[in-house]
Amino acid sequence: AxxxxxxxxxxxxxxxxxxxxxxxxxxxxxxxxxxxxxxxxxxxxxFTFQLLLPAGSSATTNLALRWRDALARLGVKAEILALEKSAFQARLFSHAFDAAFMAWSPGVDPYTSEDIFGSKGWPNGKNLGGFRDSLLDTFYAQAAAESDPARRMALYKKIFRRIHREQPYLFLWFFPDLWILKPDLRGLAFGPRGALGFTPGLMGWWAAAPGIGG
Structure with missing residues (x-):
């Protein structure tokens, strides 16, 4: 306030x-x-703005309503508009919005985040808000040219510290995954995107012979 x-x-x-x-x-x-x-x-x-969100998610809708009510207590009016997926994405990628609730799934390699936060992603990529930072772009270029895994990791730590400091998004939450699995499953492996989005992923899981695993 x-x-x-x-x-x-x-x-x-x-x-x-x-x-x-x-x-x-x-x-x-x-x-x-x-x-x-x-x-x-x-x-x-x-002080009023429109908040877009994808239709069909009760969790997102409830969170948006709570956020709207919290802003209202400060005297700020947020008008919520829920759109079906194609209309929602069309508004985002044409940059025709004030604010939006959305999420990105991380890639297996962190270089994929450059299209979201780097200048290369504006205006025809995934940098939907038009965020641009020359130092961040320099770090991305250095990381792309680096082949040593340890030095590359150090550069990406710099990148995400910079993103945290500059806040191109208002980061709100991260939903944890809850998996309930039978004890006879083997080959379980999780990557940066959970159990999906990498190889072999679920295809590498298999069931033990009956009686093994309790």
Whole structure:
């Protein structure tokens, strides 16, 4: 609340935050930001944004509602819009959104994260928010050219520390997987993506002979 106050977002009627904003209105309803000048008339604009989420997930919907309610207590209005998968992805990849609930599955190798967080992924890749950081790009280039596993790991640690510091996403949670398995299963192996998304994965599992394994 203190940060919002300092940024000029003050609570008004109904408890919603508002701020004076200056705009130059153009044809077609488009509004372009204009620095305050003598004679300008400010527009009192509420702090509101649209939050997209994929339809069909009760867990995501419940979390979005809790987040909306928490923001409302601060005077910020989040309008939730649930879209079916194709419409949701179309909005994301055309960068036509304010905020969205989503998740990425990690690749087996961390280099796949460059398309999400690196400049190479904007605007036609998976860098949906347009985040760009020259130091992060340098680390990715160094990691791609490094063949020594230990030095490569050290570079990727730098990369993810940088991502944690700069926060291109507001990281909220990580859902753990719960697997219930029979005791006679053998060959169990889990990778960075759990039991899926790598070889042999589930195809490497097998059942022991009857009576073995309890």
């Amino acid at each position: 203190e940060l919002l106050d300092r940024a000029g977002w003050r609570k008004g009627p109904g408890g919603w935050r508002r701020r004076k904003c200056f705009y130059l209105r153009e044809k077609g309803g488009k509004r372009w930001r204009l620095d305050p000048v003598k004679g300008s008339v400010p527009e009192i604009r509420p």
